[in-house]
Amino acid sequence: MNTLSGRRTRVLAATTATAGLLLVAACTSSDDGGSGSKTAAGGVELVKGGQLTTCTHLPYPPFQSEIDGKVQGFDVSLIDLVAKDLGVKQKVFDTPFENFKTGAFLNSGDCDLAAAGMTITEERKKNVDFSDPYFDATQALLVAKGSGISSLADAKAKKVKLGAQAQTTGEDYVKGQGFDPVSFESSDAVLNGLRAGQVKAVVIDYPVVQGWLKNKANADAFQVADNINTGEQYGFTVKKGNTKLLAAVNKALADAKADGTYKKLYEQWIGPYDESVASPSAS
Numbered sequence: 212m213n214t215l216s217g218r219r220t221r222v223l224a225a226t227t228a229t230a231g232l233l234l235v236a237a238c239t240s241s242d243d244g245g246s247g248s249k250t251a252a253g254g255v256e257l258v259k260g261g262q263l264t265t266c267t268h269l270p271y272p273p274f275q276s277e278i279d280g281k282v283q284g285f286d287v288s289l290i291d292l293v294a295k296d297l298g299v300k301q302k303v304f305d306t307p308f309e310n311f312k313t314g315a316f317l318n319s320g321d322c323d324l325a326a327a328g329m330t331i332t333e334e335r336k337k338n339v340d341f342s343d344p345y346f347d348a349t350q351a352l353l354v355a356k357g358s359g360i361s362s363l364a365d366a367k368a369k370k371v372k373l374g375a376q377a378q379t380t381g382e383d384y385v386k387g388q389g390f391d392p393v394s395f396e397s398s399d400a401v402l403n404g405l406r407a408g409q410v411k412a413v414v415i416d417y418p419v420v421q422g423w424l425k426n427k428a429n430a431d432a433f434q435v436a437d438n439i440n441t442g443e444q445y446g447f448t449v450k451k452g453n454t455k456l457l458a459a460v461n462k463a464l465a466d467a468k469a470d471g472t473y474k475k476l477y478e479q480w481i482g483p484y485d486e487s488v489a490s491p492s493a494s
Contacts, residue, residue, distance in 0.1 A: 285480035341446035352437035374410035
């Protein structure tokens with residue numbers, strides 16, 4: 212995702228009283244309700260006692276999506292490691308992606324951090340503090356098998372109707388390449404638009420496409436025509452100046468890469484592990 216912001220929108224059940232946050236699921240077995248001290252291990256101050264409150268935007272598999280009534284995914288599993296180090300449990304809330312660009316829910320004290328497959332950008336750094344990069348991302352051009360589309364340049368030459376997720380780096384990238392893409396509000400809507408023939412091709416983060424193609428019906432119908440390296444890296448965000456929590460996030464990431472946990476989670480949620488992602492450098 213990117214300079215451009217957002218990802219997927221989907222309204223789940225109950226709204227909380229604050230800032231319109233939508234509680235989608237606890238990602239752990241604890242139901243302590245956030246009781247206890249707001250000061251966690253290492254002197255980290257939390258917005259709610261006994262829990263690490265994470266804002267995300269659903270669905271965005273394999274990073275976060277609702278599975279069997281719980282929000283799960285690569286991002287969720289990594290932040291669970293942070294919560295464990297702090298001696299609390301993680302709770303996840305679904306919020307509009309636009310708020311991640313501005314840091315609204317961090318600044319209002321509704322969330323401790325945001326984890327939503329967010330690309331690190333200079334523009335976003337003006338409003339939030341990013342963790343160390345934890346994932347190198349590329350964009351993929353997905354088309355129907357037999358479409359005859361062989362690349363993004365080919366799609367442009369053939370004046371193919373292209374789809375992308377609204378306010379994402381993928382959308383911004385294709386606009387920069389001269390496309391006028393059809394904007395979809397969520398990753399699910401992007402895929403459905405391709406299925407329904409609203410568009411002939413879509414550009415979206417490659418890990419999302421990897422997740423789609425794990426489904427046999429999708430793999431039988433669609434294929435990656437182009438893999439586009441845009442130099443994107445994902446990071447988690449905290450409120451500007453929240454140095455203790457940021458340090459805790461970076462320590463958990465570093466420890467996970469050192470002890471093999473990162474590799475295990477990567478293979479569980481993303482796919483075959485590439486050693487180069489173990490220590491990405493900020494772009």
